[in-house]
Amino acid sequence: MKPFQYKAPDRTYTQSVASLGLTQVSFHSSDVRAQEMAASDPAVYAQAMQEVADEHLNGAEWRENMDNAFPSEVRPFGSVPTCPQVALMDNRSVTFDPRQTYDGRTVTKGEAVAGSLVSMEAPEVGVLVSGRISILDHTVQFGFTERSMAQTGEKLLNDLELSMASKIAESLEGQPSVSKVYAGAITGTPTAQAEDVLDLIAVHLDTYWGRDISEFGVLVPVSLRPVLNRAAQRAGLEDIDELVGTRVQVYSGTDRGIFLVPKAFAMLSFRENSEGDVWRVELSRNSSLLSWELEVSAVVDVMATAMVEVKVGGSDWETTQVALPLVKQLVLAEQPAPPVGP
Template sequence: MKQPNQYVKPSTYTTSIIDDGSPFPSGSIRFNTADVRAETQAATDVSVYVEAMTEALDDYLNGDEWRQEAAERTPCEFRPAGSEASGQQIITMADRSVTFDPRKNWDNQTISKGEVLAGSVIFTEPTDSALLINKRFTILDHTLMAGFTEQTMTQTAEKLLRDIEYEAAGKIAGILSTAPSTEGVSEAMPTGKPVEIAEDLIDILTMNINQTVGTSLTDFVVLLPASLVAVLERAAQRAGKGDLQDLIGASVQPYSGTDYGLFLLPKMFTSLSYREGRNGDVWKIQATRNGAYQCWDIEIMATVDIVANGKVKVKLTADGLQTEAVAFPMITRITLS
């Protein structure tokens, strides 16, 4: 009979190593004093869960599937480490009058408004603020002692990815709300049944299309609060549409957090520029063992620049010899009150 505190030589052991590309891999070693195989403990071993979760997240987020889906949502690029975000130069579709900070011309006249003619070149630059997407969560050992299944892991990963998507979109909405190229419009909040609200929202979006950067809703990505998703999806069901994107007729990206209103982002003029690391990966997934609290800390990170500051050259003199680059309103922000 084994006495208390008596040392017993381990009969088996298993190891779990998390290699996130850093020079200091983390992991754990489990020793067993009975003839128990590792595969019989997999469903209750938190290190197995963490390893499977991080590998699945890395395979998806740093794979071709995520890049294709990201490009379908919003125009974007994935640029090599150390390079700058790519600006765009696109021709305007219609005449537009723009106002700007007063500038003086050679005749000492103060000019604060100018005409941008169709055919003028708009060039875009990154906004002043880049976005660091960071999601950190903790997996406590005791929460998995009862075991887990493949389906519960899948549900957790799907919920995690949706949270990252919505939260990142909310941060982007916050940056765009103060960008020089964003013009604000205020409209009354529609009321009534979901179908009525959806119809009014589509009318509001349609009436506020910026004709200089697009001619129909299909030319835009609609960034909207997640609180409107349920209403629009219900309206889509009543209308026999597959989803709310078919209902609206434009790409839709919900966001969570502070309600900044709805944004009409022109597909041809705005983009996201994701920064790749030195290993070519956009996303960094790192798992760290926190022994003090008997848990694993998992962190997911990416950095993206928002190329949405539009500029155009406006004539300050009648002969056009003196021009000035001024902010051009490309993005429409609709606040509902």
């Protein structure tokens, strides 16, 4: 047959897609046997991607890596998050929103009761992390290799990690236990910027919640990753984790600054589904686009709102529950000017 000359397909073969419980019929005009067409079969490619994603995301290695990055739990289907409770062994002055006491007094400061428990409140909303890729038939039918599949899988996992971290940063911003500091923009060479970032972390680290940076989790915008990586290279270190002194997680999307989260008080709580899996990995057929749709999703609760019992007006008997300034958010910008009244 001459190049670009169409030949009507006169052969067929069938294959079963186990994950969907269906049988697919393919038409072709070559003498290649069905079992030798895997390297150009979209169904084989899509099903292999689904199996690898499910095996990794719902395996013990992912859970261990997640817990190493930040204290995490995976709770059974239908259960509520485990709220950490840490005993407060010393007095602690905290600032909280003004309130009216029973006799009409306005209170802006109080002293935490020694020995009371710092308890975490469950967030009002959960975070749904989801990602999808479309595997178009015509992009696979030209053939693929094991390495090309590995590259696609790595890209999917990297994008999913950034997306999840972005939703966590979004969830943290604005919570009662998050105190915001406007640190100003950083400029200069990558080395100078990295030094400024490390100095900011050192200055604003609240040692009441941890004695060293290793006791905190650090969230930074992805734009700072090459800056910190360059500084790590110049210092002869392996990566930014070694440079900063703790696990550094980058996030994509809106630049919300740097978050310093004490590991002893905050936690991520992932939900299992009825089948005992954290991640839902689904493969479906989109006939209108002639593609396979691979979607992964999970639900996580960010436990970062800490409450403590505080004395009101120095009284030993009148107390109230207030939010502790637990998480520090360092915004790399100047503080916006207050709105001008009419």
